[in-house]
């Protein structure tokens with residue numbers, strides 16, 4: 001039984017995140033999508049909203065035999081992974097620019113919890129430029145985010161209106 005944690009802010013979840021989850025399902029029996037509770041950031045969606053949206057959109061994923069759950073977490077990721085008896089952390093890497101930050105986190109996490117592995121996965125090229133930050137920026141400025149995020153996210157962003 002190989003269990004992984006896929007941690008992140010998911011504010012909002014993008015099609016790139018879903019692509020990583022789909023690919024992760026080929027490697028793991030169980031993936032827990034962990035939404036970080038970060039009191040220092042003012043998010044677009046609350047943690048509860050992000051979890052609710054994620055739960056709705058992962059139902060469309062072809063997951064094979066992989067079990068997918070969504071929950072929030074706070075504090076150290078390695079502690080959360082240990083509490084859930086996870087074997088690995090999954091992170092998506094889009095470009096070299098992601099690598100430095102991800103390497104730093106992976107090595108710090110390895111120092112804190114040597115038996116926990118970080119698995120980097122690459123999303124489809126079509127999503128290589130898609131980030132939650134850019135999605136929000138384009139949305140706020142009135143551009144289209146169609147195809148970058150699940151339809152539900154588009155609807156929920158529209159219903160919140162422009163900030």
Ligand code: PNS
Nearest residue numbers: 007008009010036075076077105108109
């Ligand atoms: O989607 P993000 O915002 O890039 O995800 C970042 C995340 C949640 C993976 C990272 O901030 C994290 O692990 N936070 C938990 C606190 C922690 O363990 N910090 C030390 C990381 S080396």
